[in-house]
Amino acid sequence: MLEVAGLSAGYSGQDVVHGVDLTVADGEAVTVIGSNGAGKTTLFKAVCGLLAPSAGRVAFDGSDITAMPAHRIARLGLAYVPAERHLFPQMSVRENLALGAFPRSPDRGTLDSVLALFPQLGERLTQHAGTMSGGEQQMLAVGRALMSRPRLLMLDEPTTGLSPKLAQNAYDALATLHDDGTTLLVAEQQVPLALKLADRGYVVENGRVELEGTTDMLERNPEVRRAYLGVA
Amino acid sequence: MTDAHGEDLAREANGSGFWMRSVAPIAATAAALALVPLWLGESRLLMGLAIAGLLFAAYAIAFNIIFGSTNQLFLCVGALAGIGGYATGLLTDRAGLPMPVGILAAAAAAGLVGGFISWVAVSRSLGVIFTGIVTLAFSLAFGNLLLGQRDLTGGETGLVIEAGTGTFLRQLVPPYYMFLALVVLYLVVYRVLHGSHIGWAFRAVRDDEITAELAGVNVARYRIYAGLIGSVMLGLAGALYAHNEGYIGPSTFGFGHVDVRVLVMLAFGGIGTLLGPVLGAVVFTILDEVLVGFGQLREVVYGALVVVLFLGFRRGFLPAVTSGFRRAGTWRSDDAPDRDESEMRS
Amino acid sequence: MTAVILDGIVLGLQFGLLGVGLTLVYGLGGVLNLAHGQLAVVAAVVVTLVSDTGTAAGVAVAAGLLAAGVLGLLLDSTLMQPVYRQRGESRVLLGLLLTLGVAFMIDGFLIWRYPTRGLSLNIGGGAIPILGVRMRSGSLLASAISVVAGIGLVAFFRGSKLGRAVRSVIQDEEGARLVGVDPAAARRLIFVLSGVLAGLVAVTRSMTSPVTVTAGIDFTILALIVTVVGGLGSVLGAFLAGILLGIVNTVSSFYIGTYVTTIMLLLAAVLTIVFRPTGLLGRRT
Numbered sequence: 001m002l003e004v005a006g007l008s009a010g011y012s013g014q015d016v017v018h019g020v021d022l023t024v025a026d027g028e029a030v031t032v033i034g035s036n037g038a039g040k041t042t043l044f045k046a047v048c049g050l051l052a053p054s055a056g057r058v059a060f061d062g063s064d065i066t067a068m069p070a071h072r073i074a075r076l077g078l079a080y081v082p083a084e085r086h087l088f089p090q091m092s093v094r095e096n097l098a099l100g101a102f103p104r105s106p107d108r109g110t111l112d113s114v115l116a117l118f119p120q121l122g123e124r125l126t127q128h129a130g131t132m133s134g135g136e137q138q139m140l141a142v143g144r145a146l147m148s149r150p151r152l153l154m155l156d157e158p159t160t161g162l163s164p165k166l167a168q169n170a171y172d173a174l175a176t177l178h179d180d181g182t183t184l185l186v187a188e189q190q191v192p193l194a195l196k197l198a199d200r201g202y203v204v205e206n207g208r209v210e211l212e213g214t215t216d217m218l219e220r221n222p223e224v225r226r227a228y229l230g231v232a
Numbered sequence: 233m234t235d236a237h238g239e240d241l242a243r244e245a246n247g248s249g250f251w252m253r254s255v256a257p258i259a260a261t262a263a264a265l266a267l268v269p270l271w272l273g274e275s276r277l278l279m280g281l282a283i284a285g286l287l288f289a290a291y292a293i294a295f296n297i298i299f300g301s302t303n304q305l306f307l308c309v310g311a312l313a314g315i316g317g318y319a320t321g322l323l324t325d326r327a328g329l330p331m332p333v334g335i336l337a338a339a340a341a342a343g344l345v346g347g348f349i350s351w352v353a354v355s356r357s358l359g360v361i362f363t364g365i366v367t368l369a370f371s372l373a374f375g376n377l378l379l380g381q382r383d384l385t386g387g388e389t390g391l392v393i394e395a396g397t398g399t400f401l402r403q404l405v406p407p408y409y410m411f412l413a414l415v416v417l418y419l420v421v422y423r424v425l426h427g428s429h430i431g432w433a434f435r436a437v438r439d440d441e442i443t444a445e446l447a448g449v450n451v452a453r454y455r456i457y458a459g460l461i462g463s464v465m466l467g468l469a470g471a472l473y474a475h476n477e478g479y480i481g482p483s484t485f486g487f488g489h490v491d492v493r494v495l496v497m498l499a500f501g502g503i504g505t506l507l508g509p510v511l512g513a514v515v516f517t518i519l520d521e522v523l524v525g526f527g528q529l530r531e532v533v534y535g536a537l538v539v540v541l542f543l544g545f546r547r548g549f550l551p552a553v554t555s556g557f558r559r560a561g562t563w564r565s566d567d568a569p570d571r572d573e574s575e576m577r578s
Numbered sequence: 579m580t581a582v583i584l585d586g587i588v589l590g591l592q593f594g595l596l597g598v599g600l601t602l603v604y605g606l607g608g609v610l611n612l613a614h615g616q617l618a619v620v621a622a623v624v625v626t627l628v629s630d631t632g633t634a635a636g637v638a639v640a641a642g643l644l645a646a647g648v649l650g651l652l653l654d655s656t657l658m659q660p661v662y663r664q665r666g667e668s669r670v671l672l673g674l675l676l677t678l679g680v681a682f683m684i685d686g687f688l689i690w691r692y693p694t695r696g697l698s699l700n701i702g703g704g705a706i707p708i709l710g711v712r713m714r715s716g717s718l719l720a721s722a723i724s725v726v727a728g729i730g731l732v733a734f735f736r737g738s739k740l741g742r743a744v745r746s747v748i749q750d751e752e753g754a755r756l757v758g759v760d761p762a763a764a765r766r767l768i769f770v771l772s773g774v775l776a777g778l779v780a781v782t783r784s785m786t787s788p789v790t791v792t793a794g795i796d797f798t799i800l801a802l803i804v805t806v807v808g809g810l811g812s813v814l815g816a817f818l819a820g821i822l823l824g825i826v827n828t829v830s831s832f833y834i835g836t837y838v839t840t841i842m843l844l845l846a847a848v849l850t851i852v853f854r855p856t857g858l859l860g861r862r863t
Contacts, residue, residue, distance in 0.1 A: 050752065074758040086753030088746050098739075099746050102758045105739060144757065305671065352852060361610060361670045362851045365806060369844040372799060376844075380837025492682060495675070528693075531686025538679030542672060543660055 001026045001183055002047070002078075002152055007056030009046035015054055016042040017207040024152065029174075029184040031198035031215070033191050033228060039207035040187040041083065044156050048080040049073040061151065075103065079150035083157040085141040089130030093121055096129050096140055100147030107149075114143045117173055134161040138170060146177075153177065154185045159193065171197055191228040195219050254423045257507055262416045269405045279404050283476065285517035286411035290469040291490065292497045292509030293418040297425065298462035300504040302455045304350060305360050307487070308367040309494050311374040312463050314485030315342040316470030318378070318385060321480060324395035331395050331475060339468035346463020347456055354452040371487045378482040390481025393474050407476045414472065415510065418465055423506060425461070488531075493520075496534055499541035502548030511550060581711040582832050583825055588717045588786070590824020591724035594817035596779045596797060597804030598731065599772030605748045605811030607765045609661055609673035613653070613681040614776055615797030616688075621646035621777025622697035622789045623688060635699070643777040650773025653680065654766045662765070681798065688791045696790040697780065716785035723782050727775070728817055735813065744768060748811055776801075803847040809860020818858055 004022040008015045017039045024030045032040050045051040047058050049070035058066045065073050074080070079100075088096050097114065098106040115122040118139040124132065129140060138158060145153055158174070159167035171193045178184055178197065188194035195201060195215045203211035203224060211221065218224050265286070272278040291309055298306050306312075319338035323329045329337070349370065353363045378385045385391060400406040433454045474480050483489055493516060501512025523530045545552040600614045625642035629635065657680060661673045688695075699716070735741040746754040747764045754761055779797070780789050808819030823843060830839040850857055 048756075050755065069760075070755040071758050071760045074756055080756055082752070082756070086750045086756060088749040088753055090749055091742075091745065095742060099742060099754075099757050099759070102739070102743055148758065303667075305674075356852055356855070358851065358855075359670070360667050361674065362855065364674055365610075365802065366848050366851055369803075369848050373841045373844045376837045376840045380835065380841070488682075492678075495678075528686045528690035532683045532690070533686075535679045535682030535684075535686060538682065539657065539676050542675045542679070543657075 001061055002185065003057075003059040004047060005057045005059075007043065007046055007053050007058060009042055009051050009053040009056075011042075011051075015207065017046060019056065020204070020207075020209055022202055022209070024183060024185050027181055027183055028200060029178045029186070029198040031194040031201040032185070032187045032204055033189070033194055033201060033218075034187075034204040035227075036189065038204050040204055041156055042207070043204065044080065044082075044154055044185075044187055048078060048154060050080075050082075074148070077148070077151035078154065079145035079148055079152070080154045081141045081145045081156065081158065083160045085137055087129040087137055087140055087144070090128055092126050092128055093132075093140055094125045096144050097121070097147050100144035102148075104148075106147060110147055110149055114146050117146075117176065118143050135163070135166040135169075138162060138166070139173075142170075142173065146182075150182070152183045152185060154187075156187045157189055158186065159188070159190050167193060191224075254427070254506075258416060258419045258423065261419070261507060261510055262412065265412055265415075266409070269408050273405050276404060279408060281517060281521055283408055283411055283473075285513055286408070286415050287469055287473050288490075288493060288497060288517060289415050289510045289513035290411070290418055291466060292494050292501070292513050293415070293422055294462040294465035294469070295494050296498060296503065296505075296509050297422060297465070298346075298350075298458050300498070301425070302458040303360065304353060304455055304459060305364040306346070306349070306367045306459070306462070307364050307491055308349075308371040308374070309466060310485040310487055310490030311371040312342045312346050312466040313470030313473075313490065314374060314378070314480075315345055316467030317474035317480045317485060318391065319467070320471040321391050321393045321395075321474050322384065324475075325393060331399075334395065335468065335471040335475070338471040339464050342467020342470065343460050343464035346466070347460035349463075350456045350459025353459075354455050368487070371491065375482055375486055386481070388482065390479060390484070393478050393480065396475035396478065399475075401472075401476045402478060410472065411476075414469065419506065419510070421461070421465070426506075492534055492538070496537050496541065498548065499538060499545070500549045502551040505548065505551055508548055508550060512548075582828050584711050584713060585717070586825030586828035587821055588713075588721045588824070589828055590821035591721050591728070591817075592779050592782055592820070593800055593804050593824045593827075594808075594820025595724050595727055595775055595782070596801045597808055597816035597820050598728075598813050599775040600801040601805040601808060601811055601816045602768045602813065603765075603772050604805065606744070606761075606768050607658070607662060607673075608669050609658060609677065610670070610802070611653075611769075611772070612674060612677040612798055612802075613684060614677075614772065614801050615794040615799070616681050616684040617646045617649055617773045618776035618780040618797045619688060619789070619791060619794040620649055620684065621773075622780040622784060622793075623692055623695055623791060625699075625781065625784075626695055626697050639699075639781055642781065643774050646773040646777035646780075647770045648773075650769040650771075651766065654769035658765070658769070662762070681794065685792075685794050688794070692791055694791075696788040697784040698788040699781065699784045714786065720782035720785045723778065727778060731813055740767075800843075803843050805857075806847045807850045807857055809857025812857065812859040815857055815859030 002022070002024040004020060007020045007022075008018050010016040020043055022030075022032070022043075032043065034040050042051065046053045049065065049068055049072070053066060056066070057064065060073070060076060060078055063076070065076065065078075070080075088099065091099070097111060101107065101110065120136060121139055121143055124136065129137065132140065138161075142153075142155070142158070155174070158170050162170060167190060174184060174186070174197055184198070186194055186198065195218060198215050200213065201215050201218045202209050203218065211218065211224065213221075219229075268282050269279065272282055291313060295306065295309050298304050316338040319341045320331075320334040323337055324331050324334035349367060352358070353366070358366065379387050381387070396402060401410070470485065497512030497516050498509060499512075500508075500515060501510070502508030520530070523533060526533070541549050596614075596618070599617075600611060603609055603611050603614075621642035623642075624645040625638045628638040628641045657676055658673070661669055661676060664672055735745055743754070743759045744764045744767065746757070746759055747761045751761050754764075776797070783789050804816055804820045804823060807823060808815030808817070823846065826846070827839055827843060830842055
């Protein structure tokens with residue numbers, strides 16, 4: 001579904017990501033792990049159109065989206081939940097969710113399933129997004145992305161600012177989505193959670209893919225264990 | 233920022249650099265402009281125009297110090313000059329003060345107002361847009377004040393200024409040389425400011441305010457200095473003009489008459505350059521006269537020039553042309569603050 | 579006194595409408611459109627030109643509004659593009675300077691080509707007493723139109739998909755892009771809308787006093803003051819500020835004088851910027 005080939009991208013002429021290759025197949029859950037500053041966010045922004053790549057190609061469902069602006073990519077069915085969430089602070093939960101479906105009108109069925117996944121949102125439909133707690137905002141951000149019934153859901157560090165319990169809840173929700181068939185691509189610093197959820201993973205450091213494989217393989221890899229799982 | 237500017241200052245300490253970059257251009261310009269009366273000296277009309285040209289050059293240099301150096305968008309150039317003009321007119325004619333006192337007091341008054349505006353802008357961290365609006369509002373309020381206080385200012389009909397009649401100020405050619413001396417003085421002030429540590433601070437502030445703060449530059453203080461000095465210059469020029477012309481009115485110092493022209497002159501001649509304001513003033517004074525038959529269409533031309541010049545050339549048309557389009561600072565669209573190589577030349 | 583205040587409200591509603599267009603364009607694109615008043619004057623001129631050919635008033639008004647909207651479209655599609663490519667202070671500065679240049683271009687052209695033009699819409703009918711004050715039907719119609727326009731705007735922004743999409747761009751542009759909203763399209767829509775609103779103000783204003791070809795700069799200044807006092811980017815703020823300033827305007831004009839009134843309005847803007855930059859209802863930027 002998603003094919004990234006030789007992607008390089010960066011800021012002010014300086015590349016942060018160098019020649020990354022990555023694929024995500026229909027129905028898979030893939031994770032991109034790496035430490036802070038490894039280039040995961042830059043990579044994701046380049047894929048979803050918020051940042052123009054300096055080299056390489058991105059294809060989504062066969063169409064070339066390399067030079068496409070973010071809003072058009074979003075309409076093609078690729079929903080991205082950034083680490084900063086970018087919710088609409090003076091709008092209610094209901095309005096934020098409704099906008100998730102843009103340019104279509106919100107569909108009752110989709111809304112119901114989102115609220116089933118995140119019941120706390122249902123209790124706060126009229127609350128302004130800006131007044132919600134970190135955990136609630138994260139749920140809203142994911143919920144908003146789901147309103148468009150995306151073919152691919154990309155999340156950048158969904159556990160940012162969440163307590164361990166909430167982080168686990170978030171991943172439980174993602175697991176449910178995965179089971180229901182949603183294709184996921186998740187960038188994560190909290191490696192154990194990500195490896196548990198995903199089928200395959202990429203290890204990115206210094207803007208390059210250092211390692212890739214099934215999550216089983218990665219979990220057993222000694223370097224991964226040392227660097228990310230705190231095992232000597 | 234440090235390397236290039238450091239070299240810049242070092243080159244100035246070295247004798248030959250100093251001559252080439254400061255004295256020579258100013259002297260050459262002064263010499264060229266000094267010849268003008270030889271050729272226009274018979275005509276009252278043309279000499280009046282030439283003086284107006286020098287006046288605008290003075291305005292433009294002052295604005296260059298305020299905006300070009302520290303990015304304070306003072307859309308009240310005319311009003312500050314107007315404070316100078318009206319203050320001296322009232323102090324000399326009404327209050328009977330001797331002319332030199334009136335002129336200096338007027339310049340000081342303008343300086344105080346301008347410095348105050350800078351201080352307010354700095355203490356409240358007003359960005360470009362708010363500074364622009366505040367100064368524009370001040371400009372308009374000043375205009376309204378002039379119109380409203382008819383008893384004091386003569387309102388719409390303006391003020392006739394007696395002080396100065398009979399002196400050299402009302403003759404044909406001597407005031408031209410006085411204004412030329414003023415322009416040369418202002419150029420020297422600009423050069424000295426930029427060559428000194430104050431100039432370094434100005435450049436730091438303009439290039440990257442945050443880095444400047446971190447480097448220990450008291451951005452606030454330098455902005456206020458620039459505002460103060462530039463405003464004194466404007467007030468002085470306005471005051472001298474008042475005594476020279478013998479008549480001033482609200483339109484003499486209005487936004488449409490002064491500020492728009494100064495913006496075009498700097499857009500053309502180059503913001504942040506030494507001679508840019510003078511070159512811009514010369515070209516546009518001539519253009520102004522050429523276009524006089526067009527009436528209102530002249531406004532269209534000026535508007536179009538503002539659009540075209542600022543669109544194409546961030547730091548001015550002439551710098552772009554003289555240093556090659558690639559090196560001059562055309563508007564760049566990335567976030568990172570950029571360093572114009574053309575700034576080295578000032 | 580009641581008469582003066584009612585007149586102030588009538589004027590204030592128009593001030594509000596004038597400010598809304600400007601504040602929206604700023605809220606969406608960070609551009610302070612100093613040519614805003616010119617859009618209003620263009621509408622007025624077109625209405626008079628079309629009326630001259632004998633067409634019905636309603637059609638002429640529609641033509642005027644259309645012209646202003648089209649001009650807005652033109653400006654956004656051409657001149658504003660390089661401005662939007664800039665970020666932060668560069669964008670603000672370039673936007674200010676370019677729109678200033680355009681304002682002078684339009685102002686100069688209109689005054690040169692139609693020096694004596696002025697729009698004056700005569701609404702027949704006698705005076706109607708409101709709260710014991712006899713109000714001219716022109717004033718009442720103008721107010722009614724302003725109120726309806728205001729309600730329409732609120733309904734659009736709060737109740738429609740498109741309106742919500744526009745608000746999303748104001749609140750978080752990156753978030754808007756992520757949900758599929760095209761910020762450039764939103765900006766263009768709002769620029770056109772601001773033109774139409776400006777034209778509407780010219781039309782309603784002309785019901786009570788003539789709108790001359792030289793009024794452009796005054797309109798822009800008023801819009802600017804209302805926008806600043808109301809809070810950059812706030813529609814409700816613009817209306818609130820408009821009404822407040824309208825009342826201040828008429829009361830001050832009546833009891834003191836025109837020049838002082840203008841100074842007071844300008845002072846209101848300056849004081850707002852210095853002491854409460856977010857204005858009445860603006861958000862912290």
